Amino acid sequence: MRKTELSHPDSETQSRYFNALSEALGADGIAVNYFERDPGMSIGDCYHRHREQEEVFIVLSGTATFDTADGEISVETGETIRFAPGEWQRGWNRGSERLQVLALGAPREAGPTDLRRECPSCDQRTPVIVDESDTEVIFYCKDCGTETGQYT
Ligand SMILES: [Zn+2]
Numbered sequence: 008m009r010k011t012e013l014s015h016p017d018s019e020t021q022s023r024y025f026n027a028l029s030e031a032l033g034a035d036g037i038a039v040n041y042f043e044r045d046p047g048m049s050i051g052d053c054y055h056r057h058r059e060q061e062e063v064f065i066v067l068s069g070t071a072t073f074d075t076a077d078g079e080i081s082v083e084t085g086e087t088i089r090f091a092p093g094e095w096q097r098g099w100n101r102g103s104e105r106l107q108v109l110a111l112g113a114p115r116e117a118g119p120t121d122l123r124r125e126c127p128s129c130d131q132r133t134p135v136i137v138d139e140s141d142t143e144v145i146f147y148c149k150d151c152g153t154e155t156g157q158y159t
Pocket of ligand 1: 126127130133149153
């Protein structure tokens with residue numbers, strides 16, 4: 008048995024907070040990740056699908072809005088949503104309050120994952136090339152080479 012906290016006391020001072028809990032819990036078969044996001048921020052960096060991993064998001068506070076193949080889906084405080092392997096999604100905080108969400112994934116390793124981002128040149132979501140260094144991550148459109156995002 009292992010017990011841990013979802014967040015640290017100083018999490019609220021950060022506009023985006025992430026806590027990977029699988030390790031602390033010793034969870035072998037399931038990924039347990041806790042996110043806090045200020046309004047306007049996304050949960051993940053890309054519209055994506057995991058080919059082998061299913062994911063469940065439990066909204067503890069605020070509203071999570073997911074871009075999906077069926078359009079936008081809002082998940083309110085106290086609600087939960089499941090994405091089967093192969094289903095596209097990207098979660099956002101498009102509400103006015105801070106979002107607190109617990110994400111569960113099984114199996115624990117995400118495995119093969121397809122990433123897409125909105126490309127202004129192609130005017131659609133296109134596959135992504137990720138250029139990752141120690142200090143920053145830059146995304147490029149795989150189809151035309153346009154930079155589609157940068158994170159530090
Ligand atoms: Zn493009």
